[in-house]
Amino acid sequence: EAGVTQFPSHSVIEKGQTVTLRCDPISGHDNLYWYRRVMGKEIKFLLHFVKESKQDESGMPNNRFLAERTGGTYSTLKVQPAELEDSGVYFCASSQVVLSSYNEQFFGPGTRLTVL
Amino acid sequence: RKEVEQDPGPFNVPEGATVAFNCTYSNSASQSFFWYRQDCRKEPKLLMSVYSSGNEDGRFTAQLNRASQYISLLIRDSKLSDSATYLCVVNIGTGRRALTFGSGTRLQVQP
Numbered sequence: 001e002a003g004v005t006q007f008p009s010h011s012v013i014e015k016g017q018t019v020t021l022r023c024d025p026i027s028g029h030d031n032l033y034w035y036r037r038v039m040g041k042e043i044k045f046l047l048h049f050v051k052e053s054k055q056d057e058s059g060m061p062n063n064r065f066l067a068e069r070t071g072g073t074y075s076t077l078k079v080q081p082a083e084l085e086d087s088g089v090y091f092c093a094s095s096q097v098v099l100s101s102y103n104e105q106f107f108g109p110g111t112r113l114t115v116l
Numbered sequence: 117r118k119e120v121e122q123d124p125g126p127f128n129v130p131e132g133a134t135v136a137f138n139c140t141y142s143n144s145a146s147q148s149f150f151w152y153r154q155d156c157r158k159e160p161k162l163l164m165s166v167y168s169s170g171n172e173d174g175r176f177t178a179q180l181n182r183a184s185q186y187i188s189l190l191i192r193d194s195k196l197s198d199s200a201t202y203l204c205v206v207n208i209g210t211g212r213r214a215l216t217f218g219s220g221t222r223l224q225v226q227p
Contacts (some may be wrong), residue, residue: 002160031213033213033214033215035215035217037186040118041117041219042218042219042220043203043215043217044217045149045159045215045216048213048214055153055213056212056213056214057212058214082120091159091160096212104162105162105213107159107160107161108159109158109159110159
């Protein structure tokens with residue numbers, strides 16, 4: 001079974017440019033999450049989709065970040081305009097919907113974003 | 117204060133040694149607890165969930181103390197392949213599925 005995939009693996013852009021990251025969850029996983037790790041810090045939650053709906057976006061840092069999941073399959077995370085402090089590794093994760101208990105989140109390999 | 121605190125290490129141990137990692141969390145309402153493993157420049161992978169009664173998986177034993185808000189991971193008979201960063205992870209529950217990560221403890225097992 002294919003795992004979570006992310007594209008691109010690396011992106012180098014200049015401050016003020018726009019970047020779009022893509023995540024394809026494990027097939028059949030309705031839950032999709034975005035996390036990021038900025039330099040020297042711990043991994044932090046950004047937001048959570050259930051199918052195409054944003055369930056929790058409490059971790060989104062500001063309105064320069066826009067996440068979408070049209071059709072409830074893959075998701076994109078757009079940063080516009082990018083700032084230096086946005087540099088880091090952006091992880092996507094997915095999980096099945098299990099109402100009665102917590103279920104494992106499977107992480108993708110991440111997109112390493114460098115803003116110059 | 118960080119929500120999940122860990123000693124960053126590194127812990128340098130010889131093969132065959134026993135090593136223990138500790139973690140504390142600040143939110144007493146937290147409901148689910150995990151240890152994830154992350155290899156260099158790779159994604160985090162679930163190592164094991166942590167239960168109040170304690171649980172064991174081969175050479176790995178995890179313990180949770182809710183009263184002290186403390187989680188531990190014990191690795192026995194360390195292997196070279198255990199070298200990685202171990203992340204203490206908490207979920208607050210209450211309908212939210214977001215994971216809160218510690219900054220990780222780096223383990224280096226030496227031959």
